[in-house]
Amino acid sequence: MQTFILALYVLIWPLISLAIFAVIGIATVKDIRVAKREKRELV
Amino acid sequence: MNEENFYQFSTVTVLALLVFFYGGTYLLTLLIKKKKENTDAFMVSNHQIGFGLGAASMTATWIWAASFYGAATSGYTYGISGPLHYGLWGALMILFIYPFGRRFRKLAPNAHTLGELIHARHGSSSQLILASSNILGSIISLMVNFTASGALVSVLSPLSFQAGVVIAGVGVLCYTLWSGFRASVLTDFAQLMAMMAVAILIIPAVMFALGGPQTLADGMSFLTPEQANLFSMDAILNQGAPFFVAVLAYAIGNQTISQRLFAVREDHIKPTFITATIGYGAIVIGLGMIGLMALMTGMEPINGDMNNLIPQMVSMYLSPVFIALFFILVIGSLSSTADSDLSAMSAIVMADVYGKNIAKNKPDPTKMLLIGRLTMIVATLIGVILASFSMDILIMLVFVGALWGAIVFPVIASCFWDRVTNTAFTSAVIAGLVMFCVARFELQPLVGVVGGLFELLAAVGGGVVLGLMAFGFCGRRVGLVFGALCAIALAYFSLGFLRDYTVLLASLMAYGVSTIVCIAISLMSSSKFDFSQIDQKVINYDPAKPANQS
Numbered sequence: 093m094q095t096f097i098l099a100l101y102v103l104i105w106p107l108i109s110l111a112i113f114a115v116i117g118i119a120t121v122k123d124i125r126v127a128k129r130e131k132r133e134l135v
Numbered sequence: 136m137n138e139e140n141f142y143q144f145s146t147v148t149v150l151a152l153l154v155f156f157y158g159g160t161y162l163l164t165l166l167i168k169k170k171k172e173n174t175d176a177f178m179v180s181n182h183q184i185g186f187g188l189g190a191a192s193m194t195a196t197w198i199w200a201a202s203f204y205g206a207a208t209s210g211y212t213y214g215i216s217g218p219l220h221y222g223l224w225g226a227l228m229i230l231f232i233y234p235f236g237r238r239f240r241k242l243a244p245n246a247h248t249l250g251e252l253i254h255a256r257h258g259s260s261s262q263l264i265l266a267s268s269n270i271l272g273s274i275i276s277l278m279v280n281f282t283a284s285g286a287l288v289s290v291l292s293p294l295s296f297q298a299g300v301v302i303a304g305v306g307v308l309c310y311t312l313w314s315g316f317r318a319s320v321l322t323d324f325a326q327l328m329a330m331m332a333v334a335i336l337i338i339p340a341v342m343f344a345l346g347g348p349q350t351l352a353d354g355m356s357f358l359t360p361e362q363a364n365l366f367s368m369d370a371i372l373n374q375g376a377p378f379f380v381a382v383l384a385y386a387i388g389n390q391t392i393s394q395r396l397f398a399v400r401e402d403h404i405k406p407t408f409i410t411a412t413i414g415y416g417a418i419v420i421g422l423g424m425i426g427l428m429a430l431m432t433g434m435e436p437i438n439g440d441m442n443n444l445i446p447q448m449v450s451m452y453l454s455p456v457f458i459a460l461f462f463i464l465v466i467g468s469l470s471s472t473a474d475s476d477l478s479a480m481s482a483i484v485m486a487d488v489y490g491k492n493i494a495k496n497k498p499d500p501t502k503m504l505l506i507g508r509l510t511m512i513v514a515t516l517i518g519v520i521l522a523s524f525s526m527d528i529l530i531m532l533v534f535v536g537a538l539w540g541a542i543v544f545p546v547i548a549s550c551f552w553d554r555v556t557n558t559a560f561t562s563a564v565i566a567g568l569v570m571f572c573v574a575r576f577e578l579q580p581l582v583g584v585v586g587g588l589f590e591l592l593a594a595v596g597g598g599v600v601l602g603l604m605a606f607g608f609c610g611r612r613v614g615l616v617f618g619a620l621c622a623i624a625l626a627y628f629s630l631g632f633l634r635d636y637t638v639l640l641a642s643l644m645a646y647g648v649s650t651i652v653c654i655a656i657s658l659m660s661s662s663k664f665d666f667s668q669i670d671q672k673v674i675n676y677d678p679a680k681p682a683n684q685s
Contacts, residue, residue, distance in 0.1 A: 094352050094355070095348045095349055095351070095352040096348070098348060098351040098352055098355075099342070099347075099348035099351065101215075101424075102338065102339075102342055102351065102424045102427075102428070103338070103339055103342070105338065105417045105418070105420050105421030105424060106334060106335045106336075106338045106339060106417075106421050108413060108416075108417035108421075109331050109334055109335050109414070109417040109418050109421060110331075110335050112194075112331065112410060112413055112414040112417060113328065113331045113332065113335065115190075115410060116187050116190050116191050116194075116324075116327070116328070116410065116414070117187070117328065118187070119185070119186045119187030119190065119410075120185070120187030120188055120191065120324060121187070122185070122186075122187065123185030123186065123187045123188055126185065127185070132183065133167065133176075133183075134167070134185075134188070134321070135167055135180045135183075135184060135188060135317040135320050135321050
């Protein structure tokens with residue numbers, strides 16, 4: 093049990109990072125589309 | 136440094152990695168480069184940044200090279216709870232700034248710096264206190280990041296420390312100089328994506344290279360009872376609490392954060408801050424786990440230098456490909472913070488110094504841009520020189536920390552309470568700074584009545600920090616009651632005890648004293664400020680208004 097908890101404690105952070113990676117990536121693609129649609133620059 | 140213990144890249148390989156990173160980043164900025172930039176875009180991208188880029192930029196800026204080394208050191212020193220006490224508080228600070236940030240944005244939707252808002256509220260003296268603290272902070276940050284580059288290059292290759300410093304300085308300046316903040320935001324996105332990808336790979340790679348979860352369970356025997364305790368008081372008092380106090384000041388006092396706050400589209404502020412909070416926490420705590428794993432395997436840092444922990448672990452357990460990825464991770468983190476510092480300093484000199492105080496709100500946009508770019512060049516030179524000669528900046532660091540602690544309450548109160556005056560703001564900051572120095576350098580021995588009085592002032596400071604956080608999310612009444620209760624509880628527990636933790640005592644005193652002075656002087660004045668004046672005084676500098684912001 094302790095082994096599982098320790099592994100989870102270490103590995104949960106890269107998993108959360110992966111989720112945020114996806115959120116930011118998808119949101120940025122949407123940003124690019126909105127900027128194109130509104131005919132303005134991305135930044 | 137015993138370089139035999141680290142993997143060594145050849146000069147050609149390390150130069151190729153640096154050219155790949157900085158060359159790629161520069162090419163990326165060519166996508167947005169315009170022959171004629173405008174000042175509002177140069178400083179805040181016309182307040183039009185979307186959620187994805189905003190969250191990426193906020194996260195990348197908040198993560199600097201010291202984040203990895205600090206989190207790993209904390210994990211190695213304090214055990215299980217160490218990485219949390221480094222990463223969690225830093226992450227929560229991003230979240231705690233959010234309610235105040237919304238207020239800043241509501242008061243001054245066209246602002247480029249927090250100093251402009253304070254100028255409209257109080258005038259030049261308060262604004263310049265804020266601006267100078269920001270510039271000092273960014274210079275320190277630049278120096279630390281360039282130093283990290285020099286250290287990394289000298290440890291992992293035959294190149295010298297100075298070569299690493301200069302390459303980072305020139306590389307960052309090259310891609311930031313022309314488009315300013317716009318380049319910083321766009322490259323932050325790419326750098327953060329790279330950093331996250333590397334962190335996602337490296338953390339499990341190290342764990343499984345060590346032998347997997349069973350090795351960690353076996354490694355628990357290396358931990359002291361305090362290190363094995365998730366609620367270690369040692370970790371809270373020596374790492375968590377001082378860090379918690381310091382990062383609140385950092386978040387309010389740092390232009391890199393407020394610049395992004397003013398740049399993100401107003402309807403995207405909330406998701407941007409929440410995503411950046413989680414992203415920062417996950418990456419930094421995760422990399423802190425490498426320090427914990429080093430502790431659990433009984434590894435000793437070379438020469439006792441904690442900054443060697445992560446490079447040592449990566450060199451010992453991973454293949455050269457992962458070491459190259461780690462190299463890019465550190466260069467990416469320090470570059471993203473350094474370009475934000477350059478953009479922040481240029482905006483401060485452009486808006487706070489030139490726009491408000493020299494051109495009196497009627498600046499020449501062309502001259503303003505030139506001033507911004509010259510500021511970047513000068514700041515890079517100063518950062519490279521300070522880093523190259525490894526100058527001792529401890530006094531500057533302590534001073535800036537105190538200044539930031541002392542300005543937190545006056546800045547926030549000025550944006551919510553109409554009775555705060557310029558005299559109250561300035562006196563509060565000076566009083567907080569002076570009392571910080573008295574406590575920090577023990578100019579008065581911390582014994583007897585003096586020690587007790589200082590502990591009471593620090594308890595007030597603790598109440599202020601916690602009360603401000605409650606106020607941000609739950610409103611004035613809850614904030615006041617919670618802050619007062621916390622101050623009373625802290626006074627009870629800290630009397631005769633907190634004097635042994637001088638850094639924490641002095642930091643809290645800066646908050647407490649500045650708050651007491653600010654409130655006392657404000658109450659002596661009967662004048663009331665009309666907050667609607669701020670929006671009229673804080674303007675866009677370019678003749679054409681930006682595109683619709685809805």
